[in-house]
Amino acid sequence: MNSLRQLMEWPGMRTALGLLALMLLAWLVGVLVRSVLLRVVHGIAARTEWRWDDALCRRRSFFWLARMAPMLVVQYGIARVPDVSGDVEGIVVSISKALLVLCLAMAISSALSALEDLYRETPRGRERSIKGVVQLAKIGLFVVAGLVIVTALTGQRIGLLLSGLGAMSAVLMLVFKDTILGFVAGVQLSSNDMLRVGDWIEMPQLNADGDVIDIALHTVKVRNWDKTITTIPSWRLISDSYKNWRGMQETGGRRIKRVLTIDAGSVRFLDGAALDRLAKLRLLADYLPAKQQEVAEWNRALGEAGGVAANRRRLTNLGTFRAYVQVYLDTHPRIHHGLSCMVRQLASGSQGIPLELYCFTDTVVWADYEAIQADIFDYLFALLPEFGLRLYQQPSGHDMQAGLARLDGGRAESRSLQSATS
Known part of the structure; x- marks a missing residue:
């Protein structure tokens, strides 16, 4: 008992025990507030149809608000600790204020994140993101919170700190260069509707x-x-x-722009037999009679000059094939008929005569688009021989072997004929 009495009479023991009791009380208050407040808030959020309370709970805004309770206990309870010095009380109060500001800033930051979540669930939020604006607001929030915390810990006036920051403006511009550029770019992208989530x-x-x-x-x-x-x-x-590619997705059609390279050596005029055979094609039923009548009238107008074949107009297999492809695309069920659709001949060169198909499918789904495009060109590749046309391609190893085999066969035949005549 004497030793305990002596220990209690030791200078600073009452203060130490008071501080220990204050810390224990703050811990208990924190546990009680977090358990009670969070349980009540989560229960209310689960029973209501509001979405904002669910977002705040998911982002732990109430958790950070509950964390402020122990700081308040310490801040207002330190004065009740016996024999505590003014310097210690001032330090504890400053630290408590700084932690209060930090918890409040974290709660506001969580609330901003919850606001962004709610906005993202709206139809407009699915197109335009406010994440950049929220991040900028958080940066400003934590800058202000940092200034308040430094003011609370050092006791300096906030105006003095701001004047010091003004002197460091060049350094701050360098540090926040990416943030400034990103904010300006985000404003331009959003105001001009240049980019959306999902584009x-x-x-x-x-x-x-x-x-x-x-x-x-x-x-x-x-x-x-x-x-x-x-x-x-x-x-x-x-x-x-x-x-x-948003414009393509909004119009509902995706462009096909691909060429069929025709071998120039297969292009020729159509004779009577070829015209009779092609007239049986359903898609040329309107084109051929009208075109033949137009050509006949043109040739009659030439008079005596029409007797020379080079002066007369005649139908070609390439022109007729181009007309056939145009009608084929115009009647194709998977081609978007509200958008441009044409078959045009590009400038010929060493790679043959390019015949370009320019049209749009009636879907923007990638797999469907590729299937439609492949079906169209598969059919046209197989149809070329019907018009007497060939697809141009550079000689392959198989072509070389076939040519050499024909050359060897011709030489062998020539030798056999020579031996027979001799």
Whole structure:
């Protein structure tokens, strides 16, 4: 008993025990507030149909608010600790205020994240992201919170700190360069409706080709078709060029622009037998009679000059095939007939005569688009011989072997004839 009495009479023991009791009380209050408040809030959120309370619970906003209770106990209870010095009380109060500001800033940051979640679930939020604006607001929030915390810990006036920051403006501009560029780029992208979440973009210089999945303050994430992720700085989407396929998706048709390369040596005029045979094709039933009548009238108008074959107009297999393909596309059930549709002949060259098909499918689904395009060209490849046309391709090893075999056969035949005559 004497030793206990002596221990209690030791200077500072009452203060130490008071501080220990205060810490224990703050811990108990924190546990009770978190368990009771969070249980009540989660129960209310589960019973109501409101979405904002679920978002706040999911982002743990109430958790950070509950964390403020122990700080309040310490801040107002330190004065009740016996024999505590003014310096210790001031330090504890300053630390408690700083932690209160930190918890409040974390609660507000969580609430901003919950607001972003709610906005993302709206129809407009699925198209335009406010993640960059929310991130900028969080940066401003934590800058202000940092200034208040430093003021609470040092006792300096906030105006003095701001004047010091003004002197460091050049350094701050350098530190926050990416943030400033990202914010300006985000404002331009949003105000001009240049980019939305879900857009398909192509940016070859950064190996980006896929759907936009996230638009943040500093970066834009693109999921490429090979399932890789390309991260693009936001300002690059303003300074560099890229292709946005949103217009194609909104029109409901995807463009086919591909050529059939015709061997120029297979192009010729159509004789009577060829015209009779092609007249049986259903898709040429309107074209051939009208075209033949037009050509006949033209030739009659030539008079005596029409006796020379080179002066007369005649139908060609290439022109007739081009007309057939045009009608084929115009009547194809999977071609979008509200958009441009044409078959045009491009400038010929060493690779043959390019016959380009320019049209749009009635779907933007990638797999369906490729299937429609493949079906069209499969059919046209197989149809070329009906018009006496050949597809141009560079000689392959098989062509070389066939040519050498024919050459050897011709030589053998020539030798046999020579031996027979001799």
